[in-house]
Amino acid sequence: MIDVSIVREAVKHRKARSESFLGFEYLRFSDDYKDVPRGTAIFQDTVVWGYPHIGRVFMLEKGLKEQFKKPFWVEEKVDGYNVRIFKLGDRVIALSRGGYICPFTTDRLPEFINLKFFEDNPDLVLCAEVAGPENPYIEESPPFVEEDIRFFVFDIMKKNEEGFLPQEEKLRLVEKYELPSVEVFGKFTSEQVGELKKLLLKLNEEGREGVVFKEDSEENRRAKYITSYANLSDIKVTAKNMLQLPPEYYTNRILRLVLFMEEEGIERTEHLYEELGRAFIDGLFEAIEQFKKEHKVYRTFRCRFKSRDNAVALMELMQRTSKHIQVIQRDLKEENGYWVLTFDKVFLNMTGLLGHLLSGGLVFD
Amino acid sequence: MIDVSIVREAVKHRKARSESFLGFEYLRFSDDYKDVPRGTAIFQDTVVWGYPHIGRVFMLEKGLKEQFKKPFWVEEKVDGYNVRIFKLGDRVIALSRGGYICPFTTDRLPEFINLKFFEDNPDLVLCAEVAGPENPYIEESPPFVEEDIRFFVFDIMKKNEEGFLPQEEKLRLVEKYELPSVEVFGKFTSEQVGELKKLLLKLNEEGREGVVFKEDSEENRRAKYITSYANLSDIKVTAKNMLQLPPEYYTNRILRLVLFMEEEGIERTEHLYEELGRAFIDGLFEAIEQFKKEHKVYRTFRCRFKSRDNAVALMELMQRTSKHIQVIQRDLKEENGYWVLTFDKVFLNMTGLLGHLLSGGLVFD
Numbered sequence: 165m166i167d168v169s170i171v172r173e174a175v176k177h178r179k180a181r182s183e184s185f186l187g188f189e190y191l192r193f194s195d196d197y198k199d200v201p202r203g204t205a206i207f208q209d210t211v212v213w214g215y216p217h218i219g220r221v222f223m224l225e226k227g228l229k230e231q232f233k234k235p236f237w238v239e240e241k242v243d244g245y246n247v248r249i250f251k252l253g254d255r256v257i258a259l260s261r262g263g264y265i266c267p268f269t270t271d272r273l274p275e276f277i278n279l280k281f282f283e284d285n286p287d288l289v290l291c292a293e294v295a296g297p298e299n300p301y302i303e304e305s306p307p308f309v310e311e312d313i314r315f316f317v318f319d320i321m322k323k324n325e326e327g328f329l330p331q332e333e334k335l336r337l338v339e340k341y342e343l344p345s346v347e348v349f350g351k352f353t354s355e356q357v358g359e360l361k362k363l364l365l366k367l368n369e370e371g372r373e374g375v376v377f378k379e380d381s382e383e384n385r386r387a388k389y390i391t392s393y394a395n396l397s398d399i400k401v402t403a404k405n406m407l408q409l410p411p412e413y414y415t416n417r418i419l420r421l422v423l424f425m426e427e428e429g430i431e432r433t434e435h436l437y438e439e440l441g442r443a444f445i446d447g448l449f450e451a452i453e454q455f456k457k458e459h460k461v462y463r464t465f466r467c468r469f470k471s472r473d474n475a476v477a478l479m480e481l482m483q484r485t486s487k488h489i490q491v492i493q494r495d496l497k498e499e500n501g502y503w504v505l506t507f508d509k510v511f512l513n514m515t516g517l518l519g520h521l522l523s524g525g526l527v528f529d
Numbered sequence: 530m531i532d533v534s535i536v537r538e539a540v541k542h543r544k545a546r547s548e549s550f551l552g553f554e555y556l557r558f559s560d561d562y563k564d565v566p567r568g569t570a571i572f573q574d575t576v577v578w579g580y581p582h583i584g585r586v587f588m589l590e591k592g593l594k595e596q597f598k599k600p601f602w603v604e605e606k607v608d609g610y611n612v613r614i615f616k617l618g619d620r621v622i623a624l625s626r627g628g629y630i631c632p633f634t635t636d637r638l639p640e641f642i643n644l645k646f647f648e649d650n651p652d653l654v655l656c657a658e659v660a661g662p663e664n665p666y667i668e669e670s671p672p673f674v675e676e677d678i679r680f681f682v683f684d685i686m687k688k689n690e691e692g693f694l695p696q697e698e699k700l701r702l703v704e705k706y707e708l709p710s711v712e713v714f715g716k717f718t719s720e721q722v723g724e725l726k727k728l729l730l731k732l733n734e735e736g737r738e739g740v741v742f743k744e745d746s747e748e749n750r751r752a753k754y755i756t757s758y759a760n761l762s763d764i765k766v767t768a769k770n771m772l773q774l775p776p777e778y779y780t781n782r783i784l785r786l787v788l789f790m791e792e793e794g795i796e797r798t799e800h801l802y803e804e805l806g807r808a809f810i811d812g813l814f815e816a817i818e819q820f821k822k823e824h825k826v827y828r829t830f831r832c833r834f835k836s837r838d839n840a841v842a843l844m845e846l847m848q849r850t851s852k853h854i855q856v857i858q859r860d861l862k863e864e865n866g867y868w869v870l871t872f873d874k875v876f877l878n879m880t881g882l883l884g885h886l887l888s889g890g891l892v893f894d
Contacts (some may be wrong), residue, residue: 219891232887387891404786411776416894418770420814423886431808434803440810441802448787473775521788524595526584527751529781 165324167213170198175430180206185265186477188252192263201262208250211324212289215246215261218376221387222423225256228354228377231387236379237331240347241388243306243373243397245294247515249273251282252322260301264485265475268300271469276315283340284348286386287336288329291319293346298467300478300507303401308373312468316346318376363430368393379413392424396443402452404461405445407489407513414444421432451511457519463493470500487513530689532577535563543824544570550630551842553617557628568628572617576689577654577845580611580626583741586752587788589726593742594720595803596752601744602696603725605712606753607681608671608738608762614638615688616647625666629850632842633665634836641680647705651695654701658685663832665843667873668766672736680884681711683741688849696745716745730793757789761808769819769826772878773853779809816876820883827875829859833867840870853877 171191174180179197184391193214201214221227228236246261247269256279258269266308276292296313297305317338320329326335338345349363360375367374374390382503395417402409421440425432451461475496480492490510498505519529536556539545543561548555550651558579566579566876586592593601611626612634621644623634642655661678662670682703685694693699703710714728725740732739735756739755760782766776786805790797816826834840840861847856855875 217893218894221889221891223889226887227891228889231891336815354712405619406780411780415771415776415779418809421811422817423812424809425815426817432814436800437804437806437810438799440806441804443804444783444805445787445797445802448784452791453788478638521587522591524586524588524591524593524740526586526592526596528582528584 166200166204166206171199171206173197174200183264185481186257186267186270187386188257188265194262198420203248203259203261205263206258210252210493212248212250212259212439212476213321213326214263215248215291215319216326218386218388221389222420223427224364224389225357225405225427227389228357228360231385232354232377234377234379234381235351235353236377236385237351238349238363239318239376239378240316240367240372241374241390242293242295242318243304243345243378244293244313245299245301246291247294248289248291248321249305250289251275251286253350254280258278264481267468267474267481268467269294269472271474272313273315276344277317278343281337281343285337287323289321289323290317291321291328292317292344294378300465300467300482304397305371315344317343318346326459328384330384331378341382343421349375358493361428364389364391367391368428371397385516387396390420392428395421396439397425397509398453399440400447403444404451405511406448406451406515407517408478408506408511452518453516455515457521459515459519461514461518462508464506466506466509467505468499468504470502472496474501475503478509480504482507531565531571533571533860535565536571536834539565540560541868548629551622551635552848553622553630555793558633559627561636566814568624568626570628571626575615577615577619577624578686578691579628580613580684582657583753586754586803587785588792589754589793592752592754593696593722593725596749596750597719597742597744599744600716600729601716601742601748601750602681602716603714603728603743604743605714605732605737606741607660607683607711608667608669608740608757608759609678609681610664610666611656613654613656613658613686614642615654616651621647623786627646629846632839632846633832633834634659636839636870637678638680641709642682642836643706643708646702646708650702652688653684654688655708656686657709665830665832665847665870668828669762671738671861679708680709681710685778693800695747696743705780714740729754730754732756733789733793755785755789757786757793757795760786760789761804764805765808765812768809769816769828769836770879771816772875772882773876797850816879817883817887818889824877824884825875826883827857827873829871829873831869831871833864833869835867837861838869844871844872847872857880 173292174197179195180191180193183192188216193200193202193204196202201216203214204210247258249258258266258273260266293316294313295306296309320334367392369403371393373394374388376388379385398417399414455461479493490512492508494508496504534651543556544560556571558565558567566581568579570577570835612623614623623631623638625631657868658681659678660671660790661674663677672866686704717725732757736758736761737807739753744750748870761780764779770793820826844858857873859871
């Protein structure tokens with residue numbers, strides 16, 4: 165459990181706030197505070213720890229040698245959003261990385277996750293990535309999820325405890341309850357870097373994000389490694405709203421891209437130069453063209469719900485928590501047994517800047 | 530003159546500091562403070578105002594209409610470093626934009642500027658850009674300066690006064706003393722945007738930086754406009770030391786590049802995509818290759834002096850004032866009547882980061 169004095173301090177420093185949503189009252193860590201990660205949620209008698217930060221290695225060979233003394237599992241990293249799913253009273257709910265109860269994920273999870281898991285294991289928390297073109301949060305989606313969304317379990321935690329179940333136990337539960345899981349590529353040692361390089365090159369060609377390494381040991385050390393495809397894709401998808409992200413988002417990704425190429429021996433072809441240039445330029449052109457036509461820069465999202473109430477709750481949550489983004493509902497209608505919600509995210513920073521620049525405004529920089 | 534109370538406040542807030550260099554004692558504004566711009570220098574009975582910030586328009590047509598109600602002069606903006614040159618006692622010295630006395634510029638200026646100007650006009654200050662491949666400060670150099678450096682006067686100020694001499698008076702003095710000047714393209718109105726677009730397209734093709742607009746009026750409103758060539762070139766030249774500059778340096782330039790293309794109707798060709806990608810990738814590869822060979826990332830500079838003492842003084846100044854850069858002298862020797870100084874700038878941030886990443890370090894981002 166968490167030390168009560170730490171919680172009190174965190175509240176005092178406004179790193180933890182009380183939330184009331186979908187009938188639940190709880191305390192949410194809005195930032196890391198001391199050893200408590202952002203997203204940690206404290207319900208009446210249950211603590212669900214935030215999902216911890218995983219460090220990134222930029223170089224595969226040196227990174228594995230440096231970080232892992234023992235064998236490690238290699239699993240796919242799926243490009244989606246991170247949730248923690250668990251039973252509270254008689255309901256199964258999903259928390260976002262930041263610790264909000266997500267009405268969308270909570271609504272959809274029974275279609276993807278065998279709820280018997282939670283009946284048999286009320287003390288366990290599934291950590292999963294939700295990915296696909298019809299999610300309300302992120303604009304990217306892995307190529308192997310062609311419509312709607314899918315869930316990919318990658319860790320299991322215990323309530324009131326930090327840390328994860330051992331890999332074998334997780335795999336056993338995944339199999340027993342037929343949980344949808346990330347692809348597990350197996351157990352490796354840092355000597356097998358040749359094989360891993362080949363694997364990463366293959367994932368890169370398939371447009372997949374990368375891998376997570378998990379040491380098979382008490383310490384359970386971890387690291388992640390991302391393909392150059394994913395770095396390019398991040399730039400391409402977000403360029404339209406370039407001002408929303410910290411500018412180092414872009415410089416970091418360019419550096420990672422180059423280090424991936426360097427290590428994998430990928431040639432600097434004209435095609436690759438072109439792809440990076442295109443990633444930036446096309447998104448910005450799209451923003452300018454859209455602004456000229458509609459006087460705002462936005463992107464339309466679409467996602468489906470079983471319950472209309474959850475769609476309404478998601479709109480309310482997003483309108484309350486979005487920064488520099490205006491969330492405008494377009495439509496909510498029944499279609500093939502679902503409530504289909506469409507809404508726009510208007511990028512206020514980009515809209516404001518283009519409004520200033522395109523009308524001939526002066527900038528001092 | 531400057532209000533004494535403002536100066537006192539600025540010193541108290543550490544926005545103005547006393548400097549002692551090359552036999553001069555003075556007060557230097559290290560930051561903007563109230564209406565006093567950074568680089569303002571106060572000598573015993575002479576104030577040399579800092580060169581003011583000039584706002585940038587991103588769109589030519591709308592920008593000119595919005596910013597200028599009266600005709601304006603159009604002058605080339607040369608890609609170099611900004612100095613202010615004036616006579617103090619019996620010496621003619623040059624201040625950098627930040628208000629340091631520059632031993633290099635001071636050393637070389639008699640070869641480029643007719644000193645009779647200062648004998649006849651001891652109350653005037655020449656504002657000039659110094660550009661060329663052999664300068665100690667910036668890595669870029671305009672294509673029309675093939676070796677060494679050149680001076681380009683673009684404004685004349687009075688000592689103890691803010692603001693500039695009227696354009697006609699400046700041009701008269703430039704002609705009379707045969708001062709080296711930026712190219713003046715003439716006087717235009719915002720109706721002539723078609724002509725100006727053609728001019729900018731030509732400058733872009735010639736690899737030139739852009740133009741400054743100066744209203745022919747009492748208010749003397751100003752704005753600058755930069756070619757996409759210059760934006761690409763900035764990225765290309767600095768990518769090797771990407772961590773030194775704020776990351777918005779890059780995102781700003783990409784946005785400017787796209788807006789230039791958009792307004793000038795430049796097609797999004799594969800060649801252009803490729804150029805932007807190449808600008809980032811090649812510089813970073815160069816940094817990685819250099820680090821692997823020499824365990825540091827650096828660039829070598831070379832410049833020539835008439836006096837050995839000035840070369841030594843420049844080294845001292847740069848070592849004292851460079852942030853996150855280690856300045857290491859390589860060589861100082863006589864050659865064809867000059868003292869030729871070569872030195873390295875070691876980019877400590879990039880060196881440190883690559884050291885960490887290439888040895889397999891973990892990054893939490």
